[in-house]
Amino acid sequence: MVTQHWETNTKIPVLKWLQDRGYKTKIEVKVNGKFADVAGLKKGELLVVECKESECALENVLDQCMRYTKGAHRVYIAFDEETLKKFYKLYNTEALPIGIFKVLNGRARLIKKPANLRPSKKVLKESIRYFHKAMEQDKIGISYELSDSLWIKRLKRGITTENVWFYILLALQRHGKVHAYRLRKLISKEFGFKPGIITVYRAAYSLENGGLINSNREGVRKYYIIGPKGTLCLMEAKKILRDLSSK
Numbered sequence: 001m002v003t004q005h006w007e008t009n010t011k012i013p014v015l016k017w018l019q020d021r022g023y024k025t026k027i028e029v030k031v032n033g034k035f036a037d038v039a040g041l042k043k044g045e046l047l048v049v050e051c052k053e054s055e056c057a058l059e060n061v062l063d064q065c066m067r068y069t070k071g072a073h074r075v076y077i078a079f080d081e082e083t084l085k086k087f088y089k090l091y092n093t094e095a096l097p098i099g100i101f102k103v104l105n106g107r108a109r110l111i112k113k114p115a116n117l118r119p120s121k122k123v124l125k126e127s128i129r130y131f132h133k134a135m136e137q138d139k140i141g142i143s144y145e146l147s148d149s150l151w152i153k154r155l156k157r158g159i160t161t162e163n164v165w166f167y168i169l170l171a172l173q174r175h176g177k178v179h180a181y182r183l184r185k186l187i188s189k190e191f192g193f194k195p196g197i198i199t200v201y202r203a204a205y206s207l208e209n210g211g212l213i214n215s216n217r218e219g220v221r222k223y224y225i226i227g228p229k230g231t232l233c234l235m236e237a238k239k240i241l242r243d244l245s246s247k
Helices: 009-022 063-066 079-088 122-141 150-158 161-175 180-191 199-208 229-246
Strands: 022-033 034-042 045-052 073-080 101-102 107-112 213-218 223-226
Touching: 009 022, 009 034, 009 045, 009 073, 009 101, 009 107, 022 045, 022 122, 034 122, 034 229, 045 063, 045 122, 063 229, 079 101, 122 223, 150 161, 161 180, 161 199, 161 213, 161 223, 161 229, 180 199, 180 223, 199 213, 199 223, 223 229
Parallel strands: 045 073, 073 101
Antiparallel strands: 022 034, 034 045, 101 107, 213 223
């Protein structure tokens, strides 16, 4: 039975798929230094699944999954239908050792089988140890490594990459004319997180379409500057955050 977890579009169907095949399941299991969304363990065999839904960025998903291959027997990615289409446009999946789930109407269907991996014995042992320890913590109701829990990760994502437009406006207000690639570096340096370059370009495009920032080209580069509407929007956003933090 799946308990104590948010019913997201992809995680719950994947958990059920694994449980139907006799796997013990857990979310947020550390594998080779990163937290896999879903993990399943049966007779010493560890499977991990990274889940991606419509609003999730795809730039780093393969790097993360390749990292999991050092600490699991099989690695998968689960997508909803729309995100799967985007993924196929970005990557050639045939040569990848990673399996793919398609989640539709609340059911997970395996559409690409993964390779049987040869993980590092040391890393695999540590991953399985973490899995068991996390299961024990669930039994006694104690949060394991709270700073990296599902709830904190959602909060961090919500106030950083999912609202990267706010940091673009801040950077433009501080530095004046800036091109998109440097915007990403400024956000990383000044605000402590590194959004994907595609995420930055998309946010800048939306801000320009909304009249919050303006642009001009100098050679091959496109530079952005904050406009009056963007300045007012930034002031309002800061006020909201100040009011929230003071409660």
